Amino acid sequence: SKITFNYSKALGYIGNHEIKALEPTIDIAHKMLHDKTGLGNDFLGWVDLPAFYDKKELEKIKETAEKIQNQSDVLIVVGIGGSYLGARAAIEMLSHSFYNLLPKNKRKTPEIYFAGHNMSARYIKDLLEIIEGKDISLNVISKSGTTTEPAIAFRILKAYMENKYGKEGVKDRIYATTDKEQGALKTMSEEEGYETFVIPDDVGGRYSVLTAVGFLPIAVAGIDIGQVMEGAYEAYKDLNNSTLEKNHCYQYAVVRNILYNKGKTVEVLVNYEPSLYYMGEWWKQLFGESEGKDHKGIFPASVNFSTDLHSMGQYIQDGRRNIFETVLHIESLQEEVLIPQQEKDLDGLNYLTEKTVDDINKGIFEATLLAHDDGGVPNLIINIPEISCYFYGYLVYFFEKACGISGYLLGVNPFDQPGVEAYKNNMFTLLGKRGYEKQREEMLKRLNK
Numbered sequence: 001s002k003i004t005f006n007y008s009k010a011l012g013y014i015g016n017h018e019i020k021a022l023e024p025t026i027d028i029a030h031k032m033l034h035d036k037t038g039l040g041n042d043f044l045g046w047v048d049l050p051a052f053y054d055k056k057e058l059e060k061i062k063e064t065a066e067k068i069q070n071q072s073d074v075l076i077v078v079g080i081g082g083s084y085l086g087a088r089a090a091i092e093m094l095s096h097s098f099y100n101l102l103p104k105n106k107r108k109t110p111e112i113y114f115a116g117h118n119m120s121a122r123y124i125k126d127l128l129e130i131i132e133g134k135d136i137s138l139n140v141i142s143k144s145g146t147t148t149e150p151a152i153a154f155r156i157l158k159a160y161m162e163n164k165y166g167k168e169g170v171k172d173r174i175y176a177t178t179d180k181e182q183g184a185l186k187t188m189s190e191e192e193g194y195e196t197f198v199i200p201d202d203v204g205g206r207y208s209v210l211t212a213v214g215f216l217p218i219a220v221a222g223i224d225i226g227q228v229m230e231g232a233y234e235a236y237k238d239l240n241n242s243t244l245e246k247n248h249c250y251q252y253a254v255v256r257n258i259l260y261n262k263g264k265t266v267e268v269l270v271n272y273e274p275s276l277y278y279m280g281e282w283w284k285q286l287f288g289e290s291e292g293k294d295h296k297g298i299f300p301a302s303v304n305f306s307t308d309l310h311s312m313g314q315y316i317q318d319g320r321r322n323i324f325e326t327v328l329h330i331e332s333l334q335e336e337v338l339i340p341q342q343e344k345d346l347d348g349l350n351y352l353t354e355k356t357v358d359d360i361n362k363g364i365f366e367a368t369l370l371a372h373d374d375g376g377v378p379n380l381i382i383n384i385p386e387i388s389c390y391f392y393g394y395l396v397y398f399f400e401k402a403c404g405i406s407g408y409l410l411g412v413n414p415f416d417q418p419g420v421e422a423y424k425n426n427m428f429t430l431l432g433k434r435g436y437e438k439q440r441e442e443m444l445k446r447l448n449k
């Protein structure tokens with residue numbers, strides 16, 4: 001079974017002839033991706049990854065994950081942006097809602113905490129408190145090996161672990177995922193004797209979840225990464241087809257592009273399951289970083305329903321009409337939680353006792369769809385048969401491909417991130433990193449320092 005795309009609730013805003021008009025353009029964009037002839041073609045390793053990934057590396061990841069599961073109570077995952085969000089999205093989507101809080105007899109795998117994705121001293125201090133007295137393994141992930149936030153978090157946690165296990169002891173507990181030959185993290189790993197995993201040269205950060213970047217932490221959480229890859233592989237086959245009618249991923253790319261050109265410049269990704277919260281965060285990075293350049297691009301936002309129907313719902317229903325929604329709709333029944341009958345119907349809910357909580361969640365989805373349609377918000381629906389490892393992999397590939405195609409439709413390079421580099425360079429300059437002295441003086445002047 002497949003993930004499908006339904007744009008019937010956008011047909012009041014666009015016509016099928018407009019979609020048809022883009023067929024030849026889609027064909028070109030498809031060829032640019034597959035023949036590697038478009039902008040950013042050095043970073044297209046993700047396109048064929050599900051078919052040609054390094055099977056040995058995947059086995060090594062599985063073995064290491066098992067070792068970490070046996071050796072530690074806690075795994076700390078250090079990384080930011082593309083070196084963080086995919087793994088977190090998978091673990092949140094596919095694990096127990098209160099994973100870290102489960103008692104040991106209910107969770108055979110380590111607690112998982114993330115670090116290096118902020119620069120908060122309080123967060124680090126609290127993390128150190130929570131891991132006190134527990135056995136720890138750590139996976140540090142950085143393609144460049146020089147990103148400030150994870151590098152600092154790693155330095156602190158490395159010192160903590162060396163203090164606990166000794167320099168020899170940590171060799172067996174620190175795992176580095178980085179470039180195969182370059183960068184500070186690679187050099188350090190060689191010096192210190194850490195086991196390393198490779199981020200392929202031609203896969204950029206935000207497209208890297210289906211490599212060791214995502215797979216090691218995901219596997220430690222007990223998630224079947226073979227199944228994730230299987231789902232991605234099915235998507236790879238299903239979506240390797242430039243016939244728009246048959247390719248739901250390309251339909252999504254085309255429809256969002258048409259809406260954007262009609263002034264719908266904000267896309268809101270909607271979920272009805274809290275476990276999909278980080279999927280929204282991952283998606284925002286993927287699309288925001290790929291399309292937001294040259295003063296163009298859809299602004300990607302996300303909401304979590306029904307929670308946010310009681311806050312952002314007002315804006316979506318009634319605010320400025322420059323938005324459209326893309327709903328992640330889970331088709332299968334979630335859990336069968338019944339609504340109990342009460343003798344005295346004091347809260348007036350007895351009329352719902354034939355229904356499950358999930359029925360009502362799905363009812364909210366349908367009711368909201370119509371309300372927002374009436375309010376002038378085109379709604380796009382991505383139908384996901386169920387929440388599973390397989391469909392996580394399928395969805396990741398679906399969005400990655402839609403993003404590449406969308407970027408080419410927009411006329412940008414979807415695979416670079418000059419804006420992120422601009423911040424990183426300013427940061428190095430301001431902190432006084434060697435090699436940045438010249439720019440520093442000028443920057444201090446601008447900051448009146």
Ligand code: PA5
Nearest residue numbers: 081082083142143144147205206
């Ligand atoms: O997509 C990007 O380039 C960024 O979000 C990076 O993934 C993020 O800054 C982390 O970079 P690195 O893996 O080099 O530490």
